[in-house]
Amino acid sequence: MEIMAAVNECFSLGSTVACKTCFKQEIEGEVLAFDPQTKMLILKRPASNNRSSLNDVHIINLALVSEVQVTKEVNNLPQVPLSLNLQKLNIRVRNQIEEKRRLVKALAAGVSPDGQKLFLAISKTITDIAWQGSNIAVWNSVIITPPYKLDNVKGTPEKAVSHIKKVVEKYLKDQAMSESTPTVGLLPEASPVQL
Known part of the structure; x- marks a missing residue:
């Protein structure tokens, strides 16, 4: 090289x-x-x-x-000082640490990879989500039990259950599509961080 x-x-x-x-x-x-x-x-x-x-x-x-x-080539410094939004970066770091803690908790409970992926998919749009053993608890009122399918979504009120079922259904469809789509190449390209 x-x-x-x-x-x-x-x-x-x-x-x-x-x-x-x-x-x-x-x-x-x-x-x-x-x-x-x-x-x-x-x-x-x-x-x-x-x-x-x-x-x-x-x-x-x-x-x-x-x-x-x-x-x-730029020989003189830019007029506007370059800066990063430290508050935004700190929030992202805290969120990533919390996500890693959730994953560790899921691994300790023996949660399947499908359960972990579903948890992460839901947590992207709903922050009030936690593990209760190997069950996923959303809004402390909706529980998703293994094997994490539509029939495994239970709770109250019905509006919350209906919403979570839609999220699970979309996740399952996305998973089915990604499994049927062949991957190209052996190594993933580096993905950039967006600020």
């Missing part, structure tokens, strides 16, 4: 850099940060979901990059 000489130099904030990873993925973006000791480069580019209020942020280990090229 050959890394170009630019890696040994510093990248200027605001410059545009193009990289080719060892997985042949090409990433080009604006330099947010560079640590020459660890050879870690942080690039910002427009959001992959086309939302103008968001950006994709790639953290790149230059030790795993086959090509690096500065496509646009």
Whole structure:
């Protein structure tokens, strides 16, 4: 693997850099940060979901990059200081930690992978969700028992049960579709973080 000489130099904030990873993925973006000791480069580019209020942020280990090229050099610092929304990042960290705790609790209870996936699917839209042993409890009133199918959704009020059944039904349809769709390639591409 050959890394170009630019890696040994510093990248200027605001410059545009193009990289080719060892997985042949090409990433080009604006330099947010560079640590020459660890050879870690942080690039910002427009959001992959086309939302103008968001950006994709790639953290790149230059030790795993086959090509690096500065496509646009910026010698003076940008007029507007670059900053990250620390409050938003802290909330995301707390949410990720809580999600990992829930997964650990599910693993300790011996919950099947299907149950874990359903739990995560529901938790994306409903935050009042918890494990009760191997059962999924939503709003403390709706319980989903193994094997986590539509017939396993019980509780009150009926409106809440009906809503959760729709969520479970959508999840089961999505799972069936994803299992019938062949996957392409052996290695997943790195997914960017959106801020």
